[in-house]
Amino acid sequence: MMKSNRDRGGPSAAVQSALERDALATRPPFSATFHERLMDRIVCEVASGPNTERLRRKASPPASVRILARSGGGVAALIVASWAVVWLAGRLGGGPGTDDVTAGSAPVAVAVQQDDGERLVAIETLPLYDDLDSGLRASVWTLAESLIELPDWANLADFDAAASQSAGSRP
């Protein structure tokens, strides 16, 4: 490991040594069955058929996903979540208060050509947030939170981006 380039000194050399000492002293016992359980899970995954997640990740994410991730995750996720909830509600007959929102305004995905030549997928006829009833708003927020909460593809996209960026700055 790279111990040689450690930045000694500074405000708290004592902190460094204490951290190192305590890290070793407090390492808890490791469960003997941990590895066995882990490999059992993996064998089960393999046995249960082709891993769709592995296949999905071998391909690059859809362009619309990459664009959304680049252009402000929170807002984009909220818009997509709103659209998804409204669309689903419309498809399933809708809950109380959703009929007016979805009636006659089926969401339509359109492609917009941007200055840089990239096509941005947008959604037309998205109902205004204020038009949603409170129950639907809560659903929208719940769904939006779950989308913002670092889904797997976002984790890996972050990692890949950071890795590419760092690799690019290497000599």
Added chain:
Amino acid sequence: MELDGDLDDAELARRAASGCIESFATLATRYQVRIVHYVRSRVGSNGGEADDLAQEALVRAWRSIATYDDRWAFSTWLFTIARHACLNHVRATRRRRVRETVSATEAATSPDPCESAITEERFGRLWDVAATTLSERQFTAVWLRYVEAKSLAEIGTVLAMAESSVKVSLFRARRRLAAHLHHLVD
């Protein structure tokens, strides 16, 4: 025949990506203790929750092994996954707790977490203080530096930060911990 234990991480990862479970098992054996140790430091070691989370991180690594880029250390990639698993877990736990209890009054009168960390016996060590007083990024930076001896570049990869930002983060973390050190050193 070459044994898996003799192969480097990159080769094992390549074999695992092509479906070789034994190669992944070797990788898991190499890093599982370190991952468990890190996850326990983030979420606590009670009730086996941390071990389950560490398992989840390793299973995720298996699922996405095809995306591993061997320009970077396998452990760096693994810690990135483990960190995100911890973040998701902490956020989910926080939301659940907010839903379940915590009135505004209780929140207002609860003690300063820094104070709790120092006064409670179970928070007698500097890492426990670190877990409660540092931000998640600062803690992970300090952990990777002093437990895993990662380079600044590798820490930057895990945290998606520039090296200069990692240095600043480490400096601030150490300064913050230094303020508590006199409570702990005896």
